[in-house]
Amino acid sequence: MTKKINIIGSGFSSLAAACYLAKAGNEVTVYEKNETIGGRARQLKKDGFTFDIGPTWYWMPDVFERFFSDFGKKPSDYYELTKLSPAYQVYFGINDFVTIADNLSEICNTFETIEKGSGKKLDKFIKEAQNNYDIAIKDLVYRPGVSPMELVTLETAKKINQFFGNISKDIRRKFKNKKLVQILEFPVLFLGAKPSDTPSFYSFMNFADFGLGTWHPKNGMYSVILAMEKLALELGVSIQTNSSVEKIVVENGTAKAIIINGEKFEADIILSGADYHHSETLLDEKYRAYSEKYWDKKTFAPSSLLFYVGFDKKIQNVEHHSLFFDVDFDAHASDIYDFPKWPDEPLFYASFPSKTDDNVAPNGKEAGIFLIPLAPGLKDTEFLRDRYFDKIISRFEKLTQQEIKNSIIFRESFCVNDFIKDYNSYKGNAYGLANTLLQTAFLRPKLKSKKVKNLYFTGQLTVPGPGVPPSLISGKLVSELIQKNS
Structure with missing residues (x-):
């Protein structure tokens, strides 16, 4: 039976759910x-430059392929993909960097040159990670987080110890060189928690990195959003912008409508892909499933300080994606998770999409995106943004041995206050709820409201977790749940 469904928000999970x-x-x-x-995943355009405001890494191409194939389509029907070669570069000091190739064989050779015997160890580690990937990404993450029994399969039973160990210890048992350890710990940062708090099973992220590679959609990640929008419109979805939802109307325990600019829009089903915490504040308190105390105790993925910079020249000695791990990794992690504060010496990430894509910067110029991970909820001021930009740019110049400050045409920034203002993000988090052991699968906030009939949620604060591929999957899971219960 046809239902009228109102969806709040238009991120990856909302658009995916809308299509299904x-x-x-x-x-x-x-x-x-x-x-x-x-x-x-919006886009910033300025003076001929184009920037992805949010996600810049295209990993797990198979998840995107699976999404579009559900509609008889392929990603190539909507956007052009390039596999990055090299995938990325990691700086540890002046003239001290590791380049990650676009294939496992070369990466193993690179490891071997840094630590004798590590090439074979890496090959074995990635094969095990691939097995976890096949279990997790091809099966487990497509379960709705309703019951703990979803995690109990013949395959997971064989790996029970991996749910209680942590990936940091696993990596350190196999690899001794600090650089190799940090490179292998890097992918799980996408899950939003410290490697020491991330279950061993999540090594599947290392297969996503070294096994499947890093890709770039022409014109940026926003091309994927535009592809999903086109698909949604082809399927008959209506999309309304400038429509901030003020309230979810509940009558007799059932969601009935949303209020936008004082006007009521009725529906049989309400689905929110907006920040979960914010979505519940749109309800009268008695209908909220999770208290403020609940949210305050949760481990959130980091926020970020982001800069979008237009340069009047090409930047040298960097790849499309470059990581700067020249300072203490553990100290920065502690400043995010243990004792939240602005980091004394931050690690940072820089992306120069114009290295790959001629469409995102004028000829002879460079588009640069810089990101510093931060604890959510920090005080955010223009003074602090300026101070940290100067801090990382000075280090960038020193590490890459070039002068770039005088080549800046413009600089835009985005931080905690913007995440709150633009996305109603809890404490200004950037990536949602971290995937720790106690925040996995059925232990995450539910796709279906426990207190209100016909009210559902999707996105990175619910199942399966943070990141773009999980958000696509979240949209599919909630759509299946809605159809099952309708």
Whole structure:
């Protein structure tokens, strides 16, 4: 039976859910508070430069392929993909960097030159990680987090110890060189927690990195959003921007409508892909499933200080993606998770998409994105943003041995206050709820409201977790749950 479904937000999970629900024959409308769609994956255009405001890493291409194949489509029907070669570069000091190739064989050779015997160890480690990937990404993450029994399979039973060990210890048992350890710990940072708090099973992220590679969609990650928008419109979805939802109307324990600019929009089903905590504040308190105390105790993935910089020249000695691990990794992690504060010496990441894509910067110029991971909830001021930009740019110049400050045409920034203002993000977090052992699968906030009938949630604070591929999967999971319960 056809249902009228109102969806709050237009990020990856909301658009994915909209496509699935429309394909099933429902009347679907997406309401987005901002001027443009995409949620955290919006785009900034300025003076001929184009920047992805949010995600810049295209990993797990198979998840995108699986999504589009559910509609008889392929990613190539909508956007062009390039596999990055090299995938990325990691700086540890002046003239001290490791380049990660686009294939495992070369990466093993690189490891071997740094630590004797590590090439074979890496090959074995990635084969084990691939097995975990096959279990997790091809099966487990497509389960709705309703019951702990979802995690109990013949395959997971064989790996029970990996759910209680942590990936940091596993890596350090196999590899002694500090640089190799940090490179192998890097992918799990996408899960939003310290490697020492991330279960061993999540080594599947290392296969996503070294096994499947790093890709770039032409014109940036926003191309994927535009592809999903086109698919949604082809399926009959209506998308309304500049539509900030003020309230979710509940009558007799059932979600009935949303209020936008004082106007009521009724529906049979309400689905929120907005920040989960914020979504519940749209309900009267008695209908909220999770208290403020609950959210305050949760481990959130980091926030970020981001800079979008236009340069009047090409930047040398960097790749499309470059990581700067020339300072204490553990100290910065502690400043995020243990004793939250602005880091004394931050690690940072820089992306220069114009190294790969001529469309994102004028000829002879360079588009640069810089990111510093931060604890959510920190005080955010222009003074601090300026101070940290100067800090990382000075280090960047020293490490890459070039002068770039005088080549800056413009600089835009995005930080905690912007995540709150633009996305209603809890404490300004950037990536959602971390995937720690006690925040995995059925232990995450539920896709279906426990207190309100016909009210559902999707996105990185619920199942399966943070990141773009999990958000696509979250949209599919909630759509299946809605259809099952309708």
